[in-house]
Structure formats: structure tokens, C-alpha cells
Amino acid sequence: MKIYLIGFMGAGKSTIGRVLSRELSASFIDLDQWIEQTEKKKISTIFQMDGELAFRNIEVEALKRTDAEIVATGGGILYFEDTGKWMRENGTVIYLHAPFEELYARIEGDQSRPVAAKPYKELEELFHKRTVLYEQVSHHRVSVSHCSPEDSVKAIILSTLKENKGK
Numbered sequence: 001m002k003i004y005l006i007g008f009m010g011a012g013k014s015t016i017g018r019v020l021s022r023e024l025s026a027s028f029i030d031l032d033q034w035i036e037q038t039e040k041k042k043i044s045t046i047f048q049m050d051g052e053l054a055f056r057n058i059e060v061e062a063l064k065r066t067d068a069e070i071v072a073t074g075g076g077i078l079y080f081e082d083t084g085k086w087m088r089e090n091g092t093v094i095y096l097h098a099p100f101e102e103l104y105a106r107i108e109g110d111q112s113r114p115v116a117a118k119p120y121k122e123l124e125e126l127f128h129k130r131t132v133l134y135e136q137v138s139h140h141r142v143s144v145s146h147c148s149p150e151d152s153v154k155a156i157i158l159s160t161l162k163e164n165k166g167k
């Protein structure tokens with residue numbers, strides 16, 4: 001089993017991934033957390049000191065090397081064009097979706113997400129650009145709007161069970 005959780009910042013990939021892994025007794029990695037621990041630097045420091053491209057290279061390398069069954073990706077995991085195709089071929093990709101305003105309310109002012117420091121309009125544009133990619137790449141879209149992480153976990157399990165029915 002390999003499940004990749006994708007979606008914009010604040011969608012709950014880290015929160016839901018952790019609950020999902022407990023529910024399924026599956027191994028779990030949060031790529032952002034893993035990068036901070038391995039690099040011994042905050043993501044915001046990597047962005048400042050080494051630049052975004054350096055972070056993206058570390059991120060995609062971690063994605064391709066991890067053997068964890070549940071993978072919480074970062075919001076910008078589709079930065080390189082071929083990453084989405086690679087994920088689709090290597091597991092089940094679940095897109096966690098909610099309207100921009102709801103996600104913005106969750107991440108507004110959070111200093112740990114350098115990309116979230118962009119002006120509101122720019123961030124909204126990025127949301128719409130990325131939404132197209134998340135939709136293209138994912139096998140399933142699960143709404144995380146106005147529901148608890150536990151409800152989202154149930155929806156994820158249902159969608160993947162349906163997929164595997166009859167196999």
C-alpha cells in the first residue's frame with residue numbers, strides 16, 4: 001500500500017495523514033517534517049539560505065526514496081512537471097480539497113510556511129494554478145471542507161476501498 005496525500009497548504013495533509021496511518025496501522029512520513037529533521041533547519045531557513053529550488057530538490061528526492069506507506073506531501077510537491085506522473089504510477093494519490101478562503105484562514109500569518117507569506121491575491125492565484133494540477137494527478141478527490149480530520153480519514157478509506165473492490 002502506498003497513499004500520497006496532496007493538496008494546498010492547510011488542507012490537512014499532515015494532520016489527516018497521521019490519523020490515517022494510525023487507523024490503518026501503516027507507516028507514515030510527513031515530508032516537511034522529515035526534511036526539517038534531516039537538514040536540521042526549518043523550511044523557512046532553507047528557503048532563505050539555499051533558495052526555493054534547493055528545497056524542491058530535497059523534497060522530491062525524499063518523496064522518491066521514502067518507503068513509508070502513507071506520505072503527507074508538501075503543498076508544492078508538484079513543482080517539477082514529472083512528479084505527479086511518478087506519484088500516480090507508484091501509489092494512490094488523494095487530493096484533499098477545500099475552498100481557498102477556508103484554507104487561507106487556517107494558514108494566515110503562519111511564519112513556518114514561507115510560501116504562505118505571499119500577498120493574498122498572489123496566493124489565491126497559486127491556489128487556482130495548483131488546483132488544476134492536483135485534479136490532474138489525483139486518483140481521488142476528498143473534500144476536507146468543514147469536517148474533522150477523522151471524517152476525512154473515513155472518506156479516504158471509503159474511496160480507496162471502492163477502488164480495490166473486485167481486484
Ligand SMILES: Nc1ncnc2c1ncn2[C@@H]1O[C@H](COP(=O)(O)OP(=O)(O)OP(=O)(O)O)[C@@H](O)[C@H]1O
Binds near residue numbers: 014072073075076
Ligand atoms: N479538518 C480540519 N478542520 C480544521 N482545521 C484543520 C483541519 N485539518 C487541519 N486543520 C488545521 O489547519 C492547519 C494546517 O493543517 P496541516 O498542517 O495538517 O496542513 P497541511 O496540508 O499539511 O499543510 P502544508 O502543505 O503546509 O504542510 C493546522 O493548524 C491544523 O490544525
Ligand SMILES: O=C(O)C1=C[C@@H](O)[C@@H](O)[C@H](O)C1
Binds near residue numbers: 009032043112113114
Ligand atoms: O505550498 C508550498 O509551496 C509549501 C508547503 C509546505 O508544505 C512546505 O513544503 C513549504 O512551506 C512549501
Ligand SMILES: [Mg+2]
Binds near residue numbers: 014072074
Ligand atoms: Mg503538512
